[in-house]
Amino acid sequence: MSSETTDRSAASPQELASAQENALRFSRRNLLIAGATAAASPAFAPGSVTPAQAQAPATPPQRFEYPPNREALSAARAKALESLLIEKGVITGQSVDSVLSFFETQMGPFNGAKVVARAWLDPAFKQRLGEDTPAAIATLDLPKGMAGAEGEHMRAAVNSPTLHNLVICTLCSCYPWPVLGLPPYWYKDPTFRSRAAREPRVVLKEFGLDIPPSVEIKTWDSSAQIRWFVVPERPAGTDGMSEGELAKLVTPEGMMGVAKV
């Protein structure tokens, strides 16, 4: 048994839960306090220390340790926060569910798919979409809110046989909500955000998308208030398909530039 395992078993479940709750309490200042508390807490029983261990630092850093009930704790914390906010009249019992429902029914990739399908069928629309995205989108029959939250100023980057576009946000997770809904996990993960900026072709290959060296890649980093999406190329073998059938082929990944359609 490693000393680390012994150390963990020395703390009572309550102590563990308490320390781990502290670790979750990371408003900027509190985070430092929580870290200091964890480092100062007795991590192991003195009687179990061998002479060799005694010469090592008494409290090895625990920074990358997660509580065993990491998700249960977060789930309880989120429920606790929501219920307190409802009781205190900040939000209602319906607020969170109505927000989630809005993204299931009003703002989502189903809107972007319709925009792309129209662009595939109508070259004039496609050109306008690239030049004045909001004006082009406003001509379509889509739910209210296509210039709403996180879509107030959208731009479309149009792929061609010689150009592939990729949208990223290296500072956070800016994403065009009205046409794409909410960003998938990979888009928000620091690894994608870091690597896609410097080596987009390598990253795309990991996504299973092989962009030949002859094709130029343009990467758009969403650092101000403009929100970007990609208009992928129309796939071969789709002649004669209706706009509705074409829209069903369009994926969120295609509209962020990490997949072909």
Add this chain to the structure above:
Amino acid sequence: MKLQHYLGGLEGLGPIDFEKRVFVQDWEKRIFGIHVAMMALSTQLPLPATPSKFKTVWTWADLRKGAESLNPFDYFKFRYYEKWLGGISGYFVSNGYITQEELDARTQQFLSATPPAPAAGGDPAIDQRINTYLVEGDSPKRSGAMTPKFAKGEKVYVKNVPSVEHTRLPGYLRDHVGIVDTVYPGLYTYLTNTGPDGVGDAMPVYCVQFDPQTIWKGNTDAKAEIYADLYEAYLEKVN
């Protein structure tokens, strides 16, 4: 230098987790919904008042500031919505809406074998305002007499502005030269004033093209360009 501002181009991070789900745990949906409600009820928005007790400002800038201010090790340690949960909980405590003791006690109740029933009720006008915010958005675009300093095709130098807790200038572009690709019509505010960093007031915004070879020489794609939307305060003339 804050690592979180320099994520673009960071090396050695390994393969990408191509997880397509938005929320990888159910609880993440709840904190997302709370965040949207807070943005919609935030007092600076020109929307009808509601009976909500939320009487302060909360925007993306507040959420981002929290994440950017973290110890960088913790930034990587905590998953995306874990950072939200910590930042938003901390906000409600430090602004006096709830106490830490209440939150801890209620958390323990939800962890127990007999969790409380979900809370209910509230004035529908609150949810109406949240819906209005989602539909109408919060455009930062303004009109004004300010003329853009730079023109399409012009070379611009990206300043290395003082490092503060929150910025909209990606670190990898600092001290590099780019070419203006688009001068956006109108002026754009930012959600908060970033002080010596320089954004907040209405100003022109540009889409600027950069050659990755000048940023990551010999260690990037041979046939690629990277573009960023940048506030004018971050740019100056190339001498």
